[in-house]
Amino acid sequence: MNAAGWETVIGLETHVQLLTRSKMFCGCSSAFGAPPNTNVCPVCLGLPGALPIVNGRAIRLAVRAALALGCRVHARSIFARKNYFYPDLPKGYQISQYEEPLATEGGLEFTSAERGAVRATIARLHVEEDAGKSLHDRVPRATAVDLNRSGVPLAEIVTGPDFRSPQEARAYLLALKEVLQYAEVSDCDMEKGSLRVDANVSVRRAGETALGTKTEVKNINSFAFVEKALTLERERQISVLESGGTIVQQTMLFDARANTVRPQRTKEESKDYRYFPEPDLPPLEVPETWLGEERTAIPELPAAKRERLATRYGIPAQDAGVLVQTPAVADYFEAVVAAGVEAKPAANWIMGEVLADAKQHDGALRVPPPALAQLIALVKGGTVSTQAGKRVFEVLAERGGEPRAVAESLGLVQVADAGALTSWVDQALASHPSEMDRYRAGETKLLAFFVGQVMKLSKGKADPKLVPEVLKQRLGG
Amino acid sequence: MSEGALLDRLAQAGPLHALLTPLDEVRSGVAAQATRPPAQGVLAGVPLVVKDNICTLEYTTSCGSRILEGYRSPFDATAIVRLKAAGAVIAGKSNCDEFAMGSSTEHSAYGRTNHPLDPARVPGGSSGGSAALVAARAVPAALGSETGGSVRQPAAFCGVVGIKPTYGRVSRYGLVAFGSSLDQIGVFGDTVTQAGRVLSVISGRDPFDSTCADRDPVVPPERPRDLKDVVIGIPGEYFPADLDRGVRRACERAMERLRALGATLRDVSLPHTKYAIPTYYIIAPAEASSNLARYDGVRYGPRFGDPVDVRALYRNTRGQGFGPEVRRRVLVGTYVLSSGYYEAYYGRAQRMRGLIAQDFDRVFGDGIDLLFTPATPTPAFRAGENMADPVAMYLADIFTVTANLAGLPAMTIPIGRVQGLPIGGQLIAPAFEEARMLGTALALEAVVTGTEEA
Numbered sequence: 069m070n071a072a073g074w075e076t077v078i079g080l081e082t083h084v085q086l087l088t089r090s091k092m093f094c095g096c097s098s099a100f101g102a103p104p105n106t107n108v109c110p111v112c113l114g115l116p117g118a119l120p121i122v123n124g125r126a127i128r129l130a131v132r133a134a135l136a137l138g139c140r141v142h143a144r145s146i147f148a149r150k151n152y153f154y155p156d157l158p159k160g161y162q163i164s165q166y167e168e169p170l171a172t173e174g175g176l177e178f179t180s181a182e183r184g185a186v187r188a189t190i191a192r193l194h195v196e197e198d199a200g201k202s203l204h205d206r207v208p209r210a211t212a213v214d215l216n217r218s219g220v221p222l223a224e225i226v227t228g229p230d231f232r233s234p235q236e237a238r239a240y241l242l243a244l245k246e247v248l249q250y251a252e253v254s255d256c257d258m259e260k261g262s263l264r265v266d267a268n269v270s271v272r273r274a275g276e277t278a279l280g281t282k283t284e285v286k287n288i289n290s291f292a293f294v295e296k297a298l299t300l301e302r303e304r305q306i307s308v309l310e311s312g313g314t315i316v317q318q319t320m321l322f323d324a325r326a327n328t329v330r331p332q333r334t335k336e337e338s339k340d341y342r343y344f345p346e347p348d349l350p351p352l353e354v355p356e357t358w359l360g361e362e363r364t365a366i367p368e369l370p371a372a373k374r375e376r377l378a379t380r381y382g383i384p385a386q387d388a389g390v391l392v393q394t395p396a397v398a399d400y401f402e403a404v405v406a407a408g409v410e411a412k413p414a415a416n417w418i419m420g421e422v423l424a425d426a427k428q429h430d431g432a433l434r435v436p437p438p439a440l441a442q443l444i445a446l447v448k449g450g451t452v453s454t455q456a457g458k459r460v461f462e463v464l465a466e467r468g469g470e471p472r473a474v475a476e477s478l479g480l481v482q483v484a485d486a487g488a489l490t491s492w493v494d495q496a497l498a499s500h501p502s503e504m505d506r507y508r509a510g511e512t513k514l515l516a517f518f519v520g521q522v523m524k525l526s527k528g529k530a531d532p533k534l535v536p537e538v539l540k541q542r543l544g545g
Numbered sequence: 546m547s548e549g550a551l552l553d554r555l556a557q558a559g560p561l562h563a564l565l566t567p568l569d570e571v572r573s574g575v576a577a578q579a580t581r582p583p584a585q586g587v588l589a590g591v592p593l594v595v596k597d598n599i600c601t602l603e604y605t606t607s608c609g610s611r612i613l614e615g616y617r618s619p620f621d622a623t624a625i626v627r628l629k630a631a632g633a634v635i636a637g638k639s640n641c642d643e644f645a646m647g648s649s650t651e652h653s654a655y656g657r658t659n660h661p662l663d664p665a666r667v668p669g670g671s672s673g674g675s676a677a678l679v680a681a682r683a684v685p686a687a688l689g690s691e692t693g694g695s696v697r698q699p700a701a702f703c704g705v706v707g708i709k710p711t712y713g714r715v716s717r718y719g720l721v722a723f724g725s726s727l728d729q730i731g732v733f734g735d736t737v738t739q740a741g742r743v744l745s746v747i748s749g750r751d752p753f754d755s756t757c758a759d760r761d762p763v764v765p766p767e768r769p770r771d772l773k774d775v776v777i778g779i780p781g782e783y784f785p786a787d788l789d790r791g792v793r794r795a796c797e798r799a800m801e802r803l804r805a806l807g808a809t810l811r812d813v814s815l816p817h818t819k820y821a822i823p824t825y826y827i828i829a830p831a832e833a834s835s836n837l838a839r840y841d842g843v844r845y846g847p848r849f850g851d852p853v854d855v856r857a858l859y860r861n862t863r864g865q866g867f868g869p870e871v872r873r874r875v876l877v878g879t880y881v882l883s884s885g886y887y888e889a890y891y892g893r894a895q896r897m898r899g900l901i902a903q904d905f906d907r908v909f910g911d912g913i914d915l916l917f918t919p920a921t922p923t924p925a926f927r928a929g930e931n932m933a934d935p936v937a938m939y940l941a942d943i944f945t946v947t948a949n950l951a952g953l954p955a956m957t958i959p960i961g962r963v964q965g966l967p968i969g970g971q972l973i974a975p976a977f978e979e980a981r982m983l984g985t986a987l988a989l990e991a992v993v994t995g996t997e998e999a
Contacts, residue, residue, distance in 0.1 A: 110620055114839045116613065117600040117622060117719040119754050151835050151882070155855055160838020211855070213843065342882035344891060347725035347832055349755050 076302045077270045077279055078231035082244060083222045084254035085198070085262035086129040092197040092221035093120030093163065100260050104214040112219035114158030119348050126221035130170055130195045131354060132362040133223050133253040136369060137190050137244075139174030144353055145194070147346035156200035156213050164196035164224075166343040170352065177371060178243040180236045188240050189228035195352075196222050217261075223253070229268065229279060234298035241265060241294060246370040250395050258290050267298055270315070271305045280305070281315040285329060287322045297322035300329045373398055381411035390419050397423070400433050407441030409448075417444055421461045434465040443471040451481055456528055479529065489522075489538045492530055496521040497542060507543055515539060548575055551592045551636055551684075558683040563658045563674035565597055566604045566637035574603035578634055586631030588746060593628060594687045596672050597638040598645050599730065600719035601625050604635075608721050609643045609653035609671075612840045612866030614847055622719020623754065624688060624730050624747040631746040636684060639674030643868045644837065645695055645723045647671045648941040651932060652870045659928075661703055662965060666925040669699030669941070672731070676703040679733045680967075686743045687733040692724045693825050694945025696731030697957040701920035701969025704959040704995050706740040706986070708732045709945075711976045712952035713758035715744075716751035722836040724829035725756075727949045737958060737986045741765030744979065763979045769991050770984030773807035775914045777985075782818035783918035783944050791963025792919045795999035799960040799970045800917060802992040813913060815904040818947060820897050822939055825946040827881050827894035833871075834878025840866065873935065902951040909975045915982060918944055920957035920969035944971060954979045958986050959995025967995060 091098050094111035110118035134141050148166035174190030200215035225244065231237045245256040245263060256263040265288055270280035283305070288297045300322070305315055319332040368376070370392045377398065378388040392398045397418065404414045417440060426433055435443075443464065447457040452475045460475050475481050496518055497504050507514045515536060522535045546554075552572060555564055566574070575592075595601055598608040600618035602625075607613040625635060642652035650658040650673025658673045660666035661680040668677040672689025676699035679687050689696040691709040700707025709731045720730050730747065734740025742765060749762035779800065784793065804810055842848040842862030850861035867875070881890035908916070922943055931938040948955035953976055957969035970989070974982035 113844065115618070115620075115845070116606065116608070116616070116721040116839070117618060117620075119718050119756075121753065121755055149835050151838060153838065153841065153859055155841070155843045158839060158844060160841065161835050340884045342835070342879065342884070342887075344831060344835070344882055344887070347756070348722075 073274050074271050074302075074306050075274050075276070076231075076233055076298075077229045077272065077282075078234070078237045078298060079229040079268040080227045080231070080237055080240065081266045081268070082225045082241065083198075083264045084133075084225065084248055084256055086126045086195075086221040086223055087252060087254055088123055088125045088129065088221055090123055090125075091219035092123050092126050092195070093219055096219065098220045100262070102216055104212070105216060107216045108218070112158070113215060114160075114218075120163060122349065122352065123221060126195060127170075127352065127354065128358055128362055129221075129253050130193065130223045131358055132251050132365055133225070133248060134171035134174065134193045135359070135363050136247050136251045136253070136366050137174040137176055137193065137225070139171035139190055139193055141171045141354060141359060142168065143356075144168070144351050145170045146351055147349045148343045149346050150196075151342040154199065154202070155211060156202045156215070156218070158200065158215060158218055162197060162199060163346055163349070165194035169194035170354070176240065176243055176247065178236070178240040180232070180239060182233065183236075186230070186236065188230040191226045191228050193223055193225050196224060198222050229270075234295040234302065237267060237298055238291065238294045241291065243370070246393065250369055251366050261289070264289070265294065267301075269298060269301045269305065271302060271309065281317050283315065283317065284319045285322055286319055286332070289324070293322060293324055296324075296327070297329060300327070304329060367395060377401070381405060381415075383411050383415050387412075387415045387419065390423075391415060394431070396431070396433060397426075400437055403437035404441050404444070407438045409441045409444045413444050413448065414441070417461075421458060425461075425465050435461060439464055439468075439471055446471055446475060450531055450533065451475065453528055453532060479527070481529065488526075489530055489534060490542070492522050492525045493518075493535070493538050493542050495525055504543065518543075546590060546592055548572070548579075551575070551634075554683040555636065555678075558661075558678055558681040560664070561659045561661055561668075561677045561681060562656055563640055563668070563677040563681070563683075564594060564637050565607070565609075565640050565655055565674065570604060571637045575634055575636060577603055578629065586633075586746070587742060588628065589632030590634065591632070591686065592634045592636040592684050593743070594637050594639045594675055594678050594684050595625065595635055596641050596645075596675050596687070596689045598641060598690055598721040598723075599625065599688055600721065601635055601638065604638045606638065606721065607655075608645070609641045609655060610840075610867065610871070611654045612846050612862065614654075616846055618719070620719065622730075623716035623751045625719060627747050628688075628743070633743075633746070639672070639678060639687060639689075641674055641689075641695075642671035643871050644721070644833070645671040645690055645692055646833070646870050646874055648694070648698055648938050649926070649928070649931065650674060650699070651928060652868055654868055657928060660925050662967070663925070665927055666966070667702070667928050669702035669921075669925060671695040671699075672733070673699045675733050676700050676705060676707065679703070679705045679735055682735065685735050686739050688743075688747075689731045689733055690720055690723075691729050691731045691945075691949060692727045692829055693949050694942040696733065697920050697945045697955060697969065697971060698942060700733055701957045701959075701971075702925035702967065704962070704967025704969075706734045706737050706956065706958050707969070708734075708740050708744055708956040708979075709948060709954065710744060710748060710763070710979060711758070711954040712949075713756055714748045714760070714763065714954065714977065714979065716747075716754040716757045718751060718753040718757075722832075724832040725836060726832060727825075727829055729949075737983060737990045738765070740956075741983045744983075748979075758977070760977065763983075766980055766984040766987060768984075769988035770981070771807070772803060772985065772988050774809070775807070775985070776809045776811055776912055777803060778813035778908050778913035778916045779810055780813050780815045780818070780908075780916055780918060782815050788919065789923045789963075791924060791966075791999060792922065792968055795961040795963060795968035796917075796919050796970055798999050799989060799993055803917065803989060806988055806992065810917075811913065813908045813911075813916070815901075815908065815947070817897065817900045817904050821901055821947045821950060822943055824894045824897045824901065825942070825950060826877070826939060827890050828898060828950075830874040830878030831882050831891050831894075832878070834875045834882065837867075837871065837875055842866070870935070898950050901947055905947075905951045905953060905973070905975075915975070915978070915985060916973040918971045918973065920944060920971040924963055924966035924968060948973050952976060954982055956982055956986055958990055958993075960989070960993050961995065961997050961999035963999055968999065
């Protein structure tokens, strides 16, 4: 598909689950993964006569998110009912906010491959409750409903039509996720559904200023699919327009397995939500004290941290970007440096071994910063080779211990002793007489071959910086 | 009252068809409550019946509807918790118009309730079963609920005391919602004192209802209020030229007696009164259309038909589970909230509601202590008389809806009879002035007899 001559315009509506223990309007646990329909009560089941009570903790977290995103938090906002029928919506309406949301007019900077640093506008942030879950594949010819998620608190964060490519949309989402994780507002785990995103997508001829007809893309349930889904929809729209068609304003569902976007059946769609102010809840008043308290609860945010790490430690901006992906990693980096190693090798080790190990172990940073600092020093001082150092790291991660002792117990301390080196070198040469002759005949690139042989014979203990010198001596003799 | 005496009285009232709970279930329900520690409270041993739209652990809570047939609530409404704590005994559920939508109790899926004095007439509604049982002396007090007059109107028709508290005075937790911004649990009593006592027990702040006011319970006065120098407003809009002559005579006699007690009666005007019924019939159905969305056959209540898919499930259950009046209001409510119509209907109705409330604020701010009006435009009407004409039925609430729209406390007390049918006089007080209203009602009660012909 040729996208040349077309501009893509994307806006995102992101729902994040707020990190509360209990639900938005009742005391039920909001934990993920409990047996179906066990975290429920009259309120979140929508039983006759039950009434909602606002969870102050959820409001505080939403206020914190709004402040972290530079929004104006309104002292007074209004809950509204969004009415639609669906079996996993127990009351037949969702308590949300509509005309007067909790917060408006924020922004979030992200890095665009094409445009550099771009600030996406946050049009609004409001609080609402989640619906339950319909499971269409549990029971043959029937739908099972799990209402554990019913009433779980969400913040909905809506951007302006500010993204010009699927890549930008993804970059914004990652930036948003970073901020919300930093502020401990949400764990933003797309796989668990604690971050969900719908996208409004339209295209227009380059240079046009009016927006094209948009469609809403739903069911994007992993970060990996964001670009994919949006690219598919962009290409579909361009193709429709280029063949003389028009875009129908509708909801498109992304199907990851079929790798397509398809229109949602109109039957599934509710066009008129009949919003009106929720009469069961008075206007939401945010006390002035909460603003101050939540503002102080926001830690150094990723953008500021990235800049500080880059300038203070002299590491490349790209490295700083990787290190601030979670506050724990950034803190870890600073602790390793504080233990007395140079910043760049510390960053390299963390971006390599440490994050690879963490990825396999649920994000756990298993080697304590002082131990990593010692290991880096051993490698730098030549006591262990880089290769051997990685092996030591694995053992430290699995069993703990003191790096030098671990290296010694594994026999990985490098040998710089001339006698031992000479004996490995002589063995290597003796085993390969023809290569020795070719080297002496001028084929000097065989030096590397002999270095390899020596390292092999020494089981990696020979100091790789000394081996070539000894080899040259013997070969030249 | 002993359990045996209670059951005898309820059995005697059986022909009224006012109680939905079968007597054997009342017997076991009362016995289940008796296992609690001996009651010490102000209502120790007092039996009450409860309107079928208030959640109770004992008995079903079906809201007079097929769609909740057999539904058992897993919790007691806050008002019920408090009644039980005060020693009261919940003696069954009373008939009502389906989901409290109606003014005659004819819209119950379980059949109509008879007027206690004339079986050809209606007891009023929607809380007609509670009113009839108190009027028949089967119980001394009962709970009802109001959205537009559903306690005061049947109380007036049946000749008992009926109180609608200030919006927020009594927790709505466990009251099945109809029009949430208007709904309040109300009280029927055979006397002002009895009704006031029940109100004091059920009122007061409740953490389970965010719209419940952060206030202490009502403290009911023990003695009639001295009406000397009290200024009672008489709003002209409540005495239209076509007011039933009997109702007018009874009201004029009550007003004379108030004057005789030293009160000053002053004519006042509440100019937006004429918009109250249309305003109410936009706001209440709008909220109802949303509140009744949960009755979809998915989680509880019967499912009707053999649905092939979820839409058929909704259509069958809601189409067959709701009666015609409920369906009418759900349709109206859905319409007035629809995109494109919202502002023209719901938005304007909300602004009109504000103007109606301002009318009251103005007179109460202008030296008026409380208002006296007729409770209903006519005495109890004949069964079937208004069933074919919904608007005529709606007009039965013309003098009561204003207090719901303005959130004010109001009550009716019997002020006499016309051709054997009771007439109610209404007092409307400023917000949270229930004590003032009750004291005035005690004074009036002492000088009028509900049974005397006017």
